[in-house]
Amino acid sequence: MKYLSIDIETSGLDPALNQILSIAAIFEDTEKKLPWDEVPKFHVGIVRHQITGSPRAINMNSKLIDWMGRWLEPKDATERAFVSLESGMEWVQEEEAAKKFYRFLCDCGLGESVQLKPEGSENWEAKEIVFNGATKPITINVAGKNFGTFDKKFLELLPWWQKLIRVRQRIIDPAVLFVDWKEDESLPGLDKCKNRAGIHGLVTHNALEDSWDVIELLRKHY
Numbered sequence: 001m002k003y004l005s006i007d008i009e010t011s012g013l014d015p016a017l018n019q020i021l022s023i024a025a026i027f028e029d030t031e032k033k034l035p036w037d038e039v040p041k042f043h044v045g046i047v048r049h050q051i052t053g054s055p056r057a058i059n060m061n062s063k064l065i066d067w068m069g070r071w072l073e074p075k076d077a078t079e080r081a082f083v084s085l086e087s088g089m090e091w092v093q094e095e096e097a098a099k100k101f102y103r104f105l106c107d108c109g110l111g112e113s114v115q116l117k118p119e120g121s122e123n124w125e126a127k128e129i130v131f132n133g134a135t136k137p138i139t140i141n142v143a144g145k146n147f148g149t150f151d152k153k154f155l156e157l158l159p160w161w162q163k164l165i166r167v168r169q170r171i172i173d174p175a176v177l178f179v180d181w182k183e184d185e186s187l188p189g190l191d192k193c194k195n196r197a198g199i200h201g202l203v204t205h206n207a208l209e210d211s212w213d214v215i216e217l218l219r220k221h222y
């Protein structure tokens with residue numbers, strides 16, 4: 001199976017009031033199980049001129065917001081490059097996020113091949129994707145902690161997302177693999193899942209690292 005482990009960081013819990021700050025995804029092929037350095041990764045920060053959020057979420061994402069501020073108001077010509085390097089993210093406007101993700105999915109081999117052969121050439125070249133009403137959406141399998149009840153609601157509000165991306169109804173949530181049916185009153189959180197799986201390290205609330213945590217948990221069972 002091929003799936004995307006997706007996670008987002010937001011300024012709060014309400015998609016009607018709060019905003020996505022970053023989006024991360026890792027493409028996983030269960031037949032290959034590539035190491036961290038080799039798995040295809042997607043990680044973008046969403047540039048926001050205004051942020052509405054809860055104190056807890058703002059505090060949790062303070063570093064992310066600091067990077068955003070430095071990207072928006074660089075002190076010199078090299079500041080934005082340093083922010084991208086330090087954060088490990090590409091910084092994009094909200095209206096470009098879903099399009100960037102679509103291109104990432106194409107690079108992973110999902111959807112239709114987008115290539116052309118220039119006249120007089122023997123080599124195939126990538127063709128620029130044109131986004132319009134005729135662009136064919138890509139359907140994906142998604143894994144994530146609480147993706148269906150949280151992340152998906154935020155992502156569907158992004159410009160172009162619902163036109164370009166189709167998420168299959170059945171979401172892969174690792175919590176069902178690590179629940180203690182006798183003792184737990186609800187499905188365990190990501191930190192408890194990692195502890196029960198014997199995976200060391202704290203949950204960092206970095207979207208890319210949390211996406212990798214989900215893959216490591218699922219790999220315990222395939």
